[in-house]
Structures are given as C-alpha cells and as structure tokens.
Amino acid sequence: MENGRENPEPMWKIIVVAAIAAGVQFGWALQLSLLTPYVQTLGVPHAWAAFIWLCGPISGLLVQPIVGYSSDNCTSRYRRRRPFIAGGAFSVVIAVFFIGFAKDIGYRSGDSLDGKTKPRAVALFVIGFWILDVANNMLQGPCRALLADMSGNNHKRMRVANGWFSFFMAVGNVLGYAAGSYSNLHKLFPFTKTTACDVYCANLKTCFLIDIILLLSITMTAITVVKETPRSNELVEMKEKSGVPFIGELISAFKSLKKPMWILLLVTCLNWIAWFPFLLYDTDWVGKEIYGGKVDGNKDEKKLYDIGVRTGALGLMINSIILGFASLGIEHVGRLLGGVKNLWGGVNFVLAIGLALTVWASKMAQSWRAEHATQLMDGPPHNIKAFALSIFALLGIPLAITFSIPFALASIYCSTSGGGQGLLLGVLNISIVVLQMFISVVSGPLDAAFGGGNLPAFVLGSIMSAVSAILAIVALPNPPPQQLSLNPVFSDAMxxxxxxxxxxxxxxxxxxxxxxxxxxxxxxxxxxxxxxxxxxxxxxxxxxxxxxxxxxxxxxxxxxxxxxxxxxxxxxxxxxxxxxxxxxxxxxxxxxxxxxxxxxxxxxxxxxxxxxxxxxxxxxxxxxxxxxxxxxxxxxxxxxxxxxxxxxxxxxxxxxxxxxxxxxxxxxxxxCRRLVQKLYDRALTIGLQGYAKLHEPQYSRLANWEGIKKSRSIRDFDNFATCLVAKYETVDAYYRRCSSSSYVQNASxxxxxxxxxxxxxxxxxxxxxxxxxxxxxxxxxxxxxxxxxxxxxxxxxxxxxxxxxxxxxxxxxxxxxxxxVQKTENSDQQLSLESTIDQGPFVNVAEDGMxxxxxxxxxxxxxxxxxxxxxxxxxxxxxxxxxxxxxxxxxxxxxxxxxxxxxxxxxxxxxxxxxxxxxxxxxxxxxxxxxxxxNGKSMWLLVYIAIITSWPIVGSALRIFSRKKLRNVSPAASQRR
CATH class of the missing domain: 3.40.50.1820 (Alpha/Beta hydrolase fold, catalytic domain)
Incomplete structure (x- = not known):
C-alpha cells in the first residue's frame, strides 16, 4: 500500500478524525451565510462581492494539490498528515481574527463610520478571507487523505469514512447556521460590540470566536489520539531517487489518469457549477428575492434584508440537518439503487429541481409584494417562507452525496491505481475550483445583466446539474471490485x-x-x-x-x-x-x-x-x-x-x-422477443463484459476479445467467449448440452x-x-x-x-x-412421461416449436x-x-x-x-x-416492487442509448485522438 497500512483502523478513530469536519464546516457555514451580506456592509457592491470569493477557488487550485503532494511525501517525525492539519487549524485562528475585527482595526486606522465604503476594513477582510480559505483547504485535504490511509485499502471503509466526514460537516453546518441565525449571540461575549462594530458585526465576531474554540479542541483531540502509520522505507527511497518536483508530479498525475477518473472530474466539475451559485448567494437570495430587502436601501429595506438573511441561515441549518441524516444512509441507498453512481445521478436531478424551484418561490414573493405594498414590513406570508425553507431542506439530500461520493470514488480509484491519496484528492479539488473561479467571475455580471438578482446563476446551475446527473448515470463506471493477489499454490485450509x-x-x-x-x-x-x-x-x-x-x-x-x-x-x-x-x-x-x-x-x-x-x-x-x-x-x-x-x-x-x-x-x-427482455439481455451482457474485463489477459489469449467487447447480447458473448474457451462447436450445442431440463428427472x-x-x-x-x-x-x-x-x-x-x-x-x-434416504431404486429406468399440455399453463405449440x-x-x-x-x-x-x-x-x-x-x-x-x-x-x-x-394479491405492492426492480433496466437503457455519444466527448477519448 501507498501508506504502508495493511489493516483499517478501528472505526472510533476514523470517527474522531472525521469530527474535524465539524470545526471546519462551522467556519464555512459562517462564511456562506454571513460573509456575503457582511462584505456588502463594508461598502462592496453585490456585483463585485463574487470576486472576493475568487480567493476560495484560487487557494483551492494551488493549496490543495501542494498540500496533498507535500503530505504524501512528508517525512516529519510527526508523520505525514498531522502537521498540515495542525497548521491549518492555527491558520484559521489568524484568519478569523482579521475577519472578525476588520471593522474595528479599519476604524482605528482611519475608516469613517459614515463613509459608504471602508477601504481599510475591506483590505483586512480580504486578507483574512484568503487566509481562511487557505487554512480550510490545508485542513480538508489532509483530513480526507488521512481517512483514506486509516481505511486500509478497504473500499467499503473508505465510503463509510467519507460518509462520517459528510455527517460531521452537517453537524458543523447546523451549529454554524444556528449561531448565525441567533440575533443576540453577541451577549455571550459583550466585548465584541464596539463603536465601529454594530450588533450584526458583533454576532459575526462571536460566532468566529466559538469556531476557534470548537476547531482547536477537536483538532487537538484527533492528532493526539490517532497515531499515523510511518511510511514504508521502500516508498521513501523510491521517492527520493525519483527526484520529480511537484509540478512534474502534478502533470504526471493528470497524464496517468484513467478514463474513470476523467469522467469523475467532469461530473464533479459540472456538479459544482450548480452548487457554487447557491452556496454563495443562498441567504442573499432569501433577503432580496423572498423578503424584498436591500443592502444599500433605506432603514426598512435594510431591516427586511437582515431578517431575510437570518431566515436563510435558518434554512441552511435545516439543510444541514437533512444533510446529516442523509449522510448516514448513503451506503444503504446506494446499494438499493444499484451503485453509488446511480445514487449520485439521481440526487443531481433533485438538485436541478430544487434550483429551478427558487424561480417559482421568487415569483410568488414578488407577486405577493405587488399586491400587499402596505404590509411589506411583516415579511412574506408563511406559505412562501415555508416554500423557501423547504427548498433548503430538499437540497440537503444532494449536498450529502456531493460531500462524500466524489471523494470516496477518488480514493477508491487512487487505491486501485497506486497513486498518492493527497495528490489525487488535490487533482479532484482542481476540477471543483476551476469552475468556481468561472462562476465567481461571471455570476455577478450575469445577475446584474438580468436586473441584479440571483436567479440567473441559479437557473444556470439547474441546467448544469441535470447534465451532470445524466453523465453520472450513463458514463461514470462503477468502482472496480477489490481483488486479491494470488500465489500459484494454495492450501485448502488457507x-x-x-x-x-x-x-x-x-x-x-x-x-x-x-x-x-x-x-x-x-x-x-x-x-x-x-x-x-x-x-x-x-x-x-x-x-x-x-x-x-x-x-x-x-x-x-x-x-x-x-x-x-x-x-x-x-x-x-x-x-x-x-x-x-x-x-x-x-x-x-x-x-x-x-x-x-x-x-x-x-x-x-x-x-x-x-x-x-x-x-x-x-x-x-x-x-x-x-x-x-x-x-x-x-x-x-x-x-x-x-x-x-x-x-x-x-x-x-x-x-x-x-x-x-x-x-x-x-x-x-x-x-430476444420483446423490448423488456432485450433490455435484460443487454444488462446481463454488460455484466458478462465486466467479468471478462477483470480477466482480460486470459480472454484475450483464449477467446475473441474484440468480439467480446462488441457483444450486444448474451448469445454474442457466448459465441465469442464461452464456446471458444469451453470448446463447444456452436452456441446452440452449448445451450443443449448444458440445459438442466435434460437432467432433472435423475435427481435422487x-x-x-x-x-x-x-x-x-x-x-x-x-x-x-x-x-x-x-x-x-x-x-x-x-x-x-x-x-x-x-x-x-x-x-x-x-x-x-x-x-x-x-x-x-x-x-x-x-x-x-x-x-x-435417497431414491436409488430403478435409477436407470426411463420414466414414462404423461403429457400435461392440457393441464399446464400453456395452450398450444407455435410453429417455431415454442x-x-x-x-x-x-x-x-x-x-x-x-x-x-x-x-x-x-x-x-x-x-x-x-x-x-x-x-x-x-x-x-x-x-x-x-x-x-x-x-x-x-x-x-x-x-x-x-x-x-x-x-x-x-x-x-x-x-x-x-x-x-x-394468499391474496396486493397490486400496489406489486407496482412498488416493479419500480424497485426496473431501476437497473432504466440505467441499462440509458447506457445503451448514449454510449457512443459519450464516448466521443469523454476526455480520455479526446486525448487518444
């Protein structure tokens, strides 16, 4: 193994490391819910607020691969991952200080309280924001890599570990959004309210102080309790002899990516085009489109905006609760739907629907405000607020999958290809942040071009989510099965x-x-x-x-x-x-x-x-x-x-x-008679081709490998594989000799x-x-x-x-x-068989003998x-x-x-x-x-069973329909061309 660990660590240690996500996500929740409105109170226009968020993608683009590569090759006496986790936690403390005290330091440095823009506070905020993103990336990458290391090359344990990481992200979200939605939290630390820092600013400052306490306590517990396994000496010597610099390793990592990883990067990239606008502007959307408030409006409009932001934080808390429960059921639901890729594709459709519903909710709120102009300060009616909060709840399901499945698949692909966990997770993060940079650049001007709202970016995200869903189902391969390395000689009792x-x-x-x-x-x-x-x-x-x-x-x-x-x-x-x-x-x-x-x-x-x-x-x-x-x-x-x-x-x-x-x-x-049978035939053929792929060297030598790859039915596979390997003259001869109906009468x-x-x-x-x-x-x-x-x-x-x-x-x-007691008497006697053609479940014999x-x-x-x-x-x-x-x-x-x-x-x-x-x-x-x-029949249960059992057929049909088209657009195919 790449990390030298043969057996997985106990589950409780994996849970302790995964709990770091709660502290990290607590800070992220504050960023997503409070910092976009906060930066606008510093005088940054809405259209330019997105550019400040560029620091997240840029730091992710640079920091995660570098940190991943460095942690893969770290030879510190404190082991590989723990130094980076500790350094990231310390960096969060510095960043939070700059963000929380930006107004105070800016005021002390010369910012005017009455000025619309506070340049010094903005500068400190941006510096703190960048440090915070760098710190979060320093924490998340090594944490996920450490979880993969502790899983001991066990694919199931990797998925479960990432599920726990996603669960604690939900816990951190719930705590962060709950803290952000409480308007009197500053009373916990009265010193946070100052001349330059109003109640909203003091609440933000208090939230970040709580984040420091939570993150440091969890991180110190994790790096103290969990002892990393040292790297094997062979790997260290091999790395030292290779002498390949980081850029060379990164380029080599991209060149060596196999087709499944390229498809994973593509699906992840499109998926995050959908997520990033909502995660960036969700509370702003509630404050503006649902409540009708304005950041730079009059007193009443500002109050409505503030109430809407807190309602949005409440929605994010509900979203995180759903995320937490959904995270614990990923493994079971994935098996029910026939694999994690089907699960990922299905929830991406849910994401597309949820983002489309934001348009409906916004139009409902706009119509209500037009009809009740004198009741605006009361806020929208309960049905509209409930509708908006239900969208947050609905999106908690796909968010749980987004936080776990892509990273688990990357770890699995890494373990089967032998790459470094940290570096490959950094490569996956590049696919996320590149498109985040694109959204950060275009979302502000795009929204401004359509009137300054958030809906255009949401609609774009809905379309991209639907595309990623289709690609996940029909193009993304299932994780490769784990195989054992076998020796030529085996003992019966092994x-x-x-x-x-x-x-x-x-x-x-x-x-x-x-x-x-x-x-x-x-x-x-x-x-x-x-x-x-x-x-x-x-x-x-x-x-x-x-x-x-x-x-x-x-x-x-x-x-x-x-x-x-x-x-x-x-x-x-x-x-x-x-x-x-x-x-x-x-x-x-x-x-x-x-x-x-x-x-x-x-x-x-x-x-x-x-x-x-x-x-x-x-x-x-x-x-x-x-x-x-x-x-x-x-x-x-x-x-x-x-x-x-x-x-x-x-x-x-x-x-x-x-x-x-x-x-x-x-x-x-x-x-081969009807469409449904043909779909089953095709699905079973794909399974046989997957089996043949596992043993390609043998089939390439003993059978017609090109024919196996082009097989469209079980009969084709048997013609190109089974008959050649088992030495049957024809497929029909194979079927006749192997049918059990010719042997059943001799069962004793x-x-x-x-x-x-x-x-x-x-x-x-x-x-x-x-x-x-x-x-x-x-x-x-x-x-x-x-x-x-x-x-x-x-x-x-x-x-x-x-x-x-x-x-x-x-x-x-x-x-x-x-x-x-067995029937041994007359075992060789041929029993006379009376015809039951008029008694059994058939009426006649067709011309073809059927x-x-x-x-x-x-x-x-x-x-x-x-x-x-x-x-x-x-x-x-x-x-x-x-x-x-x-x-x-x-x-x-x-x-x-x-x-x-x-x-x-x-x-x-x-x-x-x-x-x-x-x-x-x-x-x-x-x-x-x-x-x-x-026994009676329950027709609705039979319908329910039909729905459950027909899912693999639908997936196979989509795969058949789109295989050629997807092959033309796959990155791997592009490289080959």
Missing part, C-alpha cells in the same frame, strides 16, 4: 480476510473467513464462510474453526450469473440461514469473489466440476454435518445438472433451485424448485413440468408473480419470500428421520388439504436436540404478510407403503399448496 461480511449492508461486521479451494485443473474457487456462531455471538470474526465432528447443517450457496458473495440477495440468504442456526458457505464461481483466474478453465452454465469439488471436499472435511445446496439462476441450472449427472452419488441431504433457466435454448429465443435427493411465471429472463415455457411430475423427489413451485429472484415481501420489500420458503423446506428435511404461455389459474392442484398435516407429520425433535417449534417459523403468515407465495405445486403420485425421501416432502408440498389458496 483462511484470509474477506469482503463478504464487511460489505453486509444490514450488519456491522468486521470480517468473515475466506477460503481458497484448489481444483484439479489448477483453477481456484473462493469459498466465503458465515457460521451460525458468527451471527449468534455478535463477534463477526472467524477466530474459531468448525469442528470436524460438528453436526450443524452446512448450506452451500451457488450464486447466479456474474454474482458472488457480495451480491445483496446472496448476503440476505446467507445471513438468514446463519441466523437460523446453520453454517453457510458461498461457493463463488471462478474469477469472482475476489480471486483471479489461475487456469484456462472458466465457469459457464453447465460447469458442474467446481460444485462437485467443493461438495466432495466439504463432505470429507465435515462428514457428520448434513449437507444442503441452494442454487440461484445460473447457479440453479448448474446445481440441477450436477444432481442429474451424479444421481445417488451426491453427498447431499437436499437441494433448492431458485429461478433456474432450465432450457437455455428456449431462454435464448425468449430473451429432495429438490425444491421455485420459479416465477412472470420471470423476464427465465421463461416458464422452459420449465420441465412433466419431468418434475414424474420424479417423486421434486417439489416444483411456480408463482404467478416474482420476476427473476425478486420475490419481495413486506411493506418495504426488505425480505425475500423464497429465502423463507427455502428455510422451511430444508428445516423440514433436517428434522426428518428419512433425511439421508410453447405459448398464458395463465395458470386452471392448473391449480385440486387437492387442498389442511396445513395441520404438515405439523402432525413432523417429528417433535430434530436430531440435534433442538425442538421443531424453535427451529421452524412455519409458513403460517397471513395473506397480508406474504406478497408472493406459491400458486402451483406439482402433484406427484406416490406409494405410501414404502418409506422414501419423497414421503418427507409430501406434507410440505400440501402445506405450500394450501398457503397458495389463502
């Missing part, structure tokens, strides 16, 4: 740090365990573990090993296409099973889960060797633990194919297949298959109804609604129904005395038995001594609690005189069918 539980969104875990399993061909399989004790003890670290004689059931999860243990639905499933008291291991596909490809074999829809290797290893290692497998999507197809290939030889007690594609050839034709263990009839990816036309009916070990549950793995339930769609159904099924198997599907209302099982049969058939106690009532939360939820339940279960004839494994699952099947008849 355990290292994993991002599996650390990225678990619902739970504050530090780490789980991560095992690398070696295959016979040299390939490496990543196994992510989560044990029941990890969840029950609340200490989420694998400091203990599972005993070889452990009898706790072991559940193996096989993820879907390009999914791994970091996927949300896999984490939800793993935690649910572990919370249930079982041990869980996610068998990641090759090249996923944080490992590299170490052989010429890649996984595909029919690659069962990895599952076989993992299950044989686990069965040999833990012979007394009942072994179950859950496969999802492509993982379900691989699982069913494995069960059919190995038949009674599988070391399993039961299995579950969720949303299996069944027949890949039928699925290939189905996914209890198998639950769950599919949705409205699945947009895996069509119901491919479901092997007859084969499942003929095999007495199979429960086939088809649902009217559910999409692809989207069986949500609960008012917030926070749970997955299929996870609960899976727990019930496996739990029932585990509690059965016939758990290990089955046309309609509804499944007439395909309901006619046998409806009371659910008590399930409970009566279960033994009172499981083998491990835990009562069934304690292990099972039976499927007794009311129809209001269950959104999506099974609406069809395959009826199977059985000989009840013989005790076989299908006797165990028959009561469960009847109960599932009984639940399906009781």
């Amino acid at each position: 355990v290292i740090k994993s991002s599996f539980s650390d990225s678990f969104s619902q739970f504050l875990w530090e780490s789980s365990s991560f095992q690398l399993q070696q295959a016979s061909d040299g390939g490496t399989i990543a196994l992510d573990w989560l044990t029941s004790s990890d969840v029950s003890r609340g200490t989420y670290e694998m400091n203990h090993a599972i005993s070889k004689d452990d009898t706790t059931p072991l559940v193996v999860v096989v993820p879907g296409l390009t999914s791994d243990s970091a996927s949300a639905y896999i984490k939800h499933l793993a935690f649910g099973m572990a919370k249930h008291g079982w041990n869980v291991v996610v068998s990641n596909h090759r090249g996923l889960g944080g490992v590299s490809i170490t052989s010429d074999c890649f996984y595909n829809a029919g690659w069962t060797e990895d599952v076989r290797v993992v299950l044989d290893y686990l069965h040999l290692r833990y012979p007394n633990a009942p072994l179950f497998v859950i496969g999802t999507s492509i993982g379900a197809n691989i699982l069913v194919k494995y069960l059919g290939e190995d038949r009674e030889k599988v070391p399993l007690a039961g299995a579950v297949a969720i949303c299996s594609p069944w027949d890949l050839l039928i699925g290939d034709r189905f996914i 263990v209890p198998l639950l298959c769950i599919s949705a009839l409205d699945d947009p990816v895996c069509t119901r036309e491919a479901i092997p109804w007859d084969e499942c009916r003929a095999n007495k070990n199979i429960v086939l549950a088809t649902l009217q609604h559910g999409g692809h793995l989207a069986f949500f339930e609960g008012i917030r769609a926070s749970r997955l129904w299929w996870v609960r159904a899976t727990e019930e099924f496996l739990d029932h198997l585990h509690c059965s005395p016939y758990m290990h 089955v046309a599907a309609v509804g499944n209302e007439h395909a309901q099982n006619n046998i409806v038995e009371d659910a008590s049969g399930l409970r009566n058939s279960q033994p009172k106690n499981c083998d491990d001594g835990v009562s069934t009532s304690e292990q099972n939360k039976h499927l007794t939820a009311s129809k209001s609690d269950v959104i999506l339940s099974a609406t069809q279960v395959s009826e199977q004839s059985s000989n009840l005189q013989d005790v076989k494994s299908f006797d165990v699952i028959s009561p469960w099947k009847r109960f599932l069918n009984h639940l399906s008849h009781q």
Whole structure:
C-alpha cells in the first residue's frame, strides 16, 4: 500500500478524525451565510462581492494539490498528515481574527463610520478571507487523505469514512447556521460590540470566536489520539531517487489518469457549477428575492434584508440537518439503487429541481409584494417562507452525496491505481475550483445583466446539474471490485480476510473467513464462510474453526450469473440461514469473489466440476454435518445438472433451485422477443463484459476479445467467449448440452424448485413440468408473480419470500428421520412421461416449436388439504436436540404478510407403503399448496416492487442509448485522438 497500512483502523478513530469536519464546516457555514451580506456592509457592491470569493477557488487550485503532494511525501517525525492539519487549524485562528475585527482595526486606522465604503476594513477582510480559505483547504485535504490511509485499502471503509466526514460537516453546518441565525449571540461575549462594530458585526465576531474554540479542541483531540502509520522505507527511497518536483508530479498525475477518473472530474466539475451559485448567494437570495430587502436601501429595506438573511441561515441549518441524516444512509441507498453512481445521478436531478424551484418561490414573493405594498414590513406570508425553507431542506439530500461520493470514488480509484491519496484528492479539488473561479467571475455580471438578482446563476446551475446527473448515470463506471493477489499454490485450509461480511449492508461486521479451494485443473474457487456462531455471538470474526465432528447443517450457496458473495440477495440468504442456526458457505464461481483466474478453465452454465469439488471436499472435511445446496439462476441450472449427472452419488441431504433457466435454448429465443427482455439481455451482457474485463489477459489469449467487447447480447458473448474457451462447436450445442431440463428427472435427493411465471429472463415455457411430475423427489413451485429472484415481501420489500420458503423446506428435511434416504431404486429406468399440455399453463405449440404461455389459474392442484398435516407429520425433535417449534417459523403468515407465495405445486403420485425421501416432502408440498389458496394479491405492492426492480433496466437503457455519444466527448477519448 501507498501508506504502508495493511489493516483499517478501528472505526472510533476514523470517527474522531472525521469530527474535524465539524470545526471546519462551522467556519464555512459562517462564511456562506454571513460573509456575503457582511462584505456588502463594508461598502462592496453585490456585483463585485463574487470576486472576493475568487480567493476560495484560487487557494483551492494551488493549496490543495501542494498540500496533498507535500503530505504524501512528508517525512516529519510527526508523520505525514498531522502537521498540515495542525497548521491549518492555527491558520484559521489568524484568519478569523482579521475577519472578525476588520471593522474595528479599519476604524482605528482611519475608516469613517459614515463613509459608504471602508477601504481599510475591506483590505483586512480580504486578507483574512484568503487566509481562511487557505487554512480550510490545508485542513480538508489532509483530513480526507488521512481517512483514506486509516481505511486500509478497504473500499467499503473508505465510503463509510467519507460518509462520517459528510455527517460531521452537517453537524458543523447546523451549529454554524444556528449561531448565525441567533440575533443576540453577541451577549455571550459583550466585548465584541464596539463603536465601529454594530450588533450584526458583533454576532459575526462571536460566532468566529466559538469556531476557534470548537476547531482547536477537536483538532487537538484527533492528532493526539490517532497515531499515523510511518511510511514504508521502500516508498521513501523510491521517492527520493525519483527526484520529480511537484509540478512534474502534478502533470504526471493528470497524464496517468484513467478514463474513470476523467469522467469523475467532469461530473464533479459540472456538479459544482450548480452548487457554487447557491452556496454563495443562498441567504442573499432569501433577503432580496423572498423578503424584498436591500443592502444599500433605506432603514426598512435594510431591516427586511437582515431578517431575510437570518431566515436563510435558518434554512441552511435545516439543510444541514437533512444533510446529516442523509449522510448516514448513503451506503444503504446506494446499494438499493444499484451503485453509488446511480445514487449520485439521481440526487443531481433533485438538485436541478430544487434550483429551478427558487424561480417559482421568487415569483410568488414578488407577486405577493405587488399586491400587499402596505404590509411589506411583516415579511412574506408563511406559505412562501415555508416554500423557501423547504427548498433548503430538499437540497440537503444532494449536498450529502456531493460531500462524500466524489471523494470516496477518488480514493477508491487512487487505491486501485497506486497513486498518492493527497495528490489525487488535490487533482479532484482542481476540477471543483476551476469552475468556481468561472462562476465567481461571471455570476455577478450575469445577475446584474438580468436586473441584479440571483436567479440567473441559479437557473444556470439547474441546467448544469441535470447534465451532470445524466453523465453520472450513463458514463461514470462503477468502482472496480477489490481483488486479491494470488500465489500459484494454495492450501485448502488457507483462511484470509474477506469482503463478504464487511460489505453486509444490514450488519456491522468486521470480517468473515475466506477460503481458497484448489481444483484439479489448477483453477481456484473462493469459498466465503458465515457460521451460525458468527451471527449468534455478535463477534463477526472467524477466530474459531468448525469442528470436524460438528453436526450443524452446512448450506452451500451457488450464486447466479456474474454474482458472488457480495451480491445483496446472496448476503440476505446467507445471513438468514446463519441466523437460523446453520453454517453457510458461498461457493463463488471462478474469477469472482475476489480471486483471479489461475487456469484456462472458466465457469459457464453447465460447469458442474467446481460444485462437485467443493461438495466432495466439504463432505470429507465435515462428514457428520448434513449437507444442503441452494442454487440461484445460473447457479440453479448448474446445481440441477450436477444432481442429474451424479444421481445417488451426491453427498447431499437436499437441494433448492431458485429461478433456474432450465432450457437455455428456449431462454435464448425468449430473451430476444420483446423490448423488456432485450433490455435484460443487454444488462446481463454488460455484466458478462465486466467479468471478462477483470480477466482480460486470459480472454484475450483464449477467446475473441474484440468480439467480446462488441457483444450486444448474451448469445454474442457466448459465441465469442464461452464456446471458444469451453470448446463447444456452436452456441446452440452449448445451450443443449448444458440445459438442466435434460437432467432433472435423475435427481435422487429432495429438490425444491421455485420459479416465477412472470420471470423476464427465465421463461416458464422452459420449465420441465412433466419431468418434475414424474420424479417423486421434486417439489416444483411456480408463482404467478416474482420476476427473476425478486420475490419481495413486506411493506418495504426488505425480505425475500423464497429465502423463507427455502428455510422451511430444508428445516423440514433436517428434522426428518428419512433425511439421508435417497431414491436409488430403478435409477436407470426411463420414466414414462404423461403429457400435461392440457393441464399446464400453456395452450398450444407455435410453429417455431415454442410453447405459448398464458395463465395458470386452471392448473391449480385440486387437492387442498389442511396445513395441520404438515405439523402432525413432523417429528417433535430434530436430531440435534433442538425442538421443531424453535427451529421452524412455519409458513403460517397471513395473506397480508406474504406478497408472493406459491400458486402451483406439482402433484406427484406416490406409494405410501414404502418409506422414501419423497414421503418427507409430501406434507410440505400440501402445506405450500394450501398457503397458495389463502394468499391474496396486493397490486400496489406489486407496482412498488416493479419500480424497485426496473431501476437497473432504466440505467441499462440509458447506457445503451448514449454510449457512443459519450464516448466521443469523454476526455480520455479526446486525448487518444
């Protein structure tokens, strides 16, 4: 690592450093809310006030890169970041003295109290203002770099650290704006009111004195408590030998920027064009446009302006409260929306709307003043003031993202490219300040050209925010996944740090365990573990090993296409099973889960060797633990194919297949039919291309890399990649040989298959109804609604129904005395399959051989038995001594609690005189069918689910539509040209 730190610091230390932002932002809040009106009281015209703010962008342009570079290379005995943080805090003290006492010193030096302009006070104010901006940049850059250093190259920890930094910025804003809106604060320090300094000036002076106390106390605590890790000697020697000066490093940093960083700079640049006018003139806007006051007007107009400024400070305080709460939810909402870039793009649209609403609010206030000329001193009515304050509140949401996501992405891109954190954050700051300089120069003349108000700059910001939103969604790439550096030889018992539980969104875990399993061909399989004790003890670290004689059931999860243990639905499933008291291991596909490809074999829809290797290893290692497998999507197809290939030889007690594609050839034709299927096809293809990009050296050697990059569908990718790597003659041959529908009739263990009839990816036309009916070990549950793995339930769609159904099924198997009895009789006998074409959910066969599907209302099982049969058939106690009532939360939820339940279960004839494994699952099947008849449909919740699940489709559609255009305007493309 660039900073020499291998493990992240404890979270409490990160929070202490992030708290410095409260002191910094307290001063910024005073600047943004009070200094623009204050500088006009010194006699500086509104049109020229913006030029004073040029010191902020200019100091940021020069100071942050220099400070970042210097802190990256600092060899002080006080370490790298802390000297700059301490120096910045001391500089703030000097700056605040010049700003707060500018009028007093100017008056003592000869400024007239009656003069419209106070030149000496203005000069002192400008000097203090510049020093304050330099000091703030000295503080913020090293603070963020220190947070990145303390995160230990952990992307999740970097995002969380920047989220805390954003939260404390909100705290500082709230305190600063609250202090600025209180008109009698000067009474706390009576000496602040003097002959030259009126009440407004005395309040400002008092606020800055409080800022000094707050900032110094927090900074001293942070630099005392946190001990930086020394730089590695190798890096120091390398830097000394290179001898490249700062300018050379800066130019080199720009030249070495990759395309993602260039796009990040562009989006950040446009985003701050939108923010800077509002942050500069927000309180001035309330004082002028909303209250109708004037800085240089008569006494009444000045009073209205002063009241409006304080109301604006109140709005900024509300804005900061919303900012604080929003900062704590960034990680969770980002995952819900499919990534931080979608979140950033979405809130930029919110920013555009908020800035546009300022025009509406201003026109409302102007109309009211025209109609109530005699009531102006009362201020605008409550509805207009509430409207203006609500705009401040609304903009708190995008501001939280602006203060965290760009800096977190820059730190992540830096950690993956090996650059210096401080220098790269300085480069990001350049993209912010360059456009701030532009706004500072043009906003004053622009506003003056349209009558002297603030609305023209706000409208320009609204347009730029919408542009940045579009670029963030369609052009900005998601952060690269973290990968591990692998050695050529691995031990089966090798355990290292994993991002599996650390990225678990619902739970504050530090780490789980991560095992690398070696295959016979040299390939490496990543196994992510989560044990029941990890969840029950609340200490989420694998400091203990599972005993070889452990009898706790072991559940193996096989993820879907390009999914791994970091996927949300896999984490939800793993935690649910572990919370249930079982041990869980996610068998990641090759090249996923944080490992590299170490052989010429890649996984595909029919690659069962990895599952076989993992299950044989686990069965040999833990012979007394009942072994179950859950496969999802492509993982379900691989699982069913494995069960059919190995038949009674599988070391399993039961299995579950969720949303299996069944027949890949039928699925290939189905996914090209309509627009929505084509969008899913394109989205999945982009995922496969991203997977191929991770392993470009291998694919470039073994497959058609140019064809992979140009692939527009899954079939294209399989043609240019899968068939060449796996040695299939054609794509159709690959699909025919790897379809699990040809193997399902040979499954010899209890198998639950769950599919949705409205699945947009895996069509119901491919479901092997007859084969499942003929095999007495199979429960086939088809649902009217559910999409692809989207069986949500609960008012917030926070749970997955299929996870609960899976727990019930496996739990029932585990509690059965016939758990290990498999159907071995007549295993080679071909079962006669009766046609169910008139009973299933289809009506006819089309000319192309496809089955046309309609509804499944007439395909309901006619046998409806009371659910008590399930409970009566279960033994009172499981083998491990835990009562069934304690292990099972039976499927007794009311129809209001269950959104999506099974609406069809395959009826199977059985000989009840013989005790076989299908006797165990028959009561469960009847109960599932009984639940399906009781379940009602909540259409508005289905609409809600549709909105949630359609977001990735919308993003993919935008990406498809604009990829070529954006490629032409990207900075990286411009450089190549």
